[in-house]
Amino acid sequence: MSQQQDSTTGNTRPRTRRERVGVVVEGSEASALITAIEEAEAAGVEQIWMYQNPVSLDALTIYAAALSRTERIRVGTSIVPTYPRHPLALAQQAATVAGLGPGRLRLGIGPSHRLVIEETYGLLMEAPLAQLKEYVDVLRAALWDGTVDHHGRFFTAKAEFTSTPRVPLLIAALGPGAFRLAGEVSDGAISWNCPVSYLLDIAPPALREGALAARRPPPPLVAHMWVAPSSDAVAVRAVARQRLAYYTRLPFFANMFAAAGYPLVDGSLSDALLNDLVIMGDEQAIAVRLDELLASGIDELLLTLIPIGDETMLRTRLFRLVGQL
Numbered sequence: 001m002s003q004q005q006d007s008t009t010g011n012t013r014p015r016t017r018r019e020r021v022g023v024v025v026e027g028s029e030a031s032a033l034i035t036a037i038e039e040a041e042a043a044g045v046e047q048i049w050m051y052q053n054p055v056s057l058d059a060l061t062i063y064a065a066a067l068s069r070t071e072r073i074r075v076g077t078s079i080v081p082t083y084p085r086h087p088l089a090l091a092q093q094a095a096t097v098a099g100l101g102p103g104r105l106r107l108g109i110g111p112s113h114r115l116v117i118e119e120t121y122g123l124l125m126e127a128p129l130a131q132l133k134e135y136v137d138v139l140r141a142a143l144w145d146g147t148v149d150h151h152g153r154f155f156t157a158k159a160e161f162t163s164t165p166r167v168p169l170l171i172a173a174l175g176p177g178a179f180r181l182a183g184e185v186s187d188g189a190i191s192w193n194c195p196v197s198y199l200l201d202i203a204p205p206a207l208r209e210g211a212l213a214a215r216r217p218p219p220p221l222v223a224h225m226w227v228a229p230s231s232d233a234v235a236v237r238a239v240a241r242q243r244l245a246y247y248t249r250l251p252f253f254a255n256m257f258a259a260a261g262y263p264l265v266d267g268s269l270s271d272a273l274l275n276d277l278v279i280m281g282d283e284q285a286i287a288v289r290l291d292e293l294l295a296s297g298i299d300e301l302l303l304t305l306i307p308i309g310d311e312t313m314l315r316t317r318l319f320r321l322v323g324q325l
Helices: 030-043 059-067 087-100 114-120 128-145 176-185 196-214 233-249 251-259 271-277 283-295 311-323
Strands: 003-005 012-014 021-024 047-050 074-077 105-110 147-151 156-160 169-172 221-228 278-280 300-305
Touching: 021 311, 030 047, 030 059, 030 311, 047 059, 059 074, 059 087, 087 105, 087 128, 087 156, 105 128, 128 147, 128 156, 128 169, 128 176, 169 176, 176 196, 196 221, 196 251, 221 233, 221 283, 233 251, 233 271, 233 278, 271 278, 278 283, 283 300, 283 311, 300 311
Parallel strands: 021 047, 021 300, 047 074, 074 105, 105 169, 221 278, 221 300
Antiparallel strands: 003 012, 147 156
């Protein structure tokens, strides 16, 4: 069983399966997202995640409202892009949200992708891992130490915070360099769309290497998987291929898929790759697969629903499944 370290005391304790599985909520209506988070908590889900992109609703703003209407569910971002937002501005927002639900926010950040940063925002995406390390340094100083005096390559930041909520700082990782950085500076590495065999080969040793260099324990590995409560493999792969088509246009993902043994042919996702990324079947089959993954060396799972039918009903089923682990 995986261990959880308390960010305040440093103590560790065994974590249950339910604590190690989180579910993504997504949508374009703020009130519906808040209602979904309330439903997840009522079903027994321990962790909710939201992604962030240039046109999505702001995850931390949704969480600020949701925390006031829930009691215990943890919330996390996967991820907030670093380039468009100064780390002091994000620290300010995160500290505010953390104050509304002490101990319940986990802040996942990452550089995103050149297509997003340069073509959408018009910002130069230079040395993403170096920029990410500096970003974490500023966030750590602000949210954990309370005093920031940073003059670096990418950021200047000088401030004193009145509270130090010690929000866990997780970073996005797809390749060995990012996993080493996660081991060195973060409170968790969040993968996205990584085939399991690739992830288990690449991530744990890189996390240990980075942690050893920094003389700290390796942080947890959070693996993203897609879930389809359906046994119709053909239909599941068809919908999954549509949902994942965007990622084929992003070089970071294309390179990762190739390194994992699934090179994109004419820009398309193979059935074999989709089978590796998607957990499908009835509730029992899904629960068995989740157990297998949690026993394989992955510390946590981050699940995104692939709807085959009524999305609201299927999301409720997924909440119940995770809440009963």
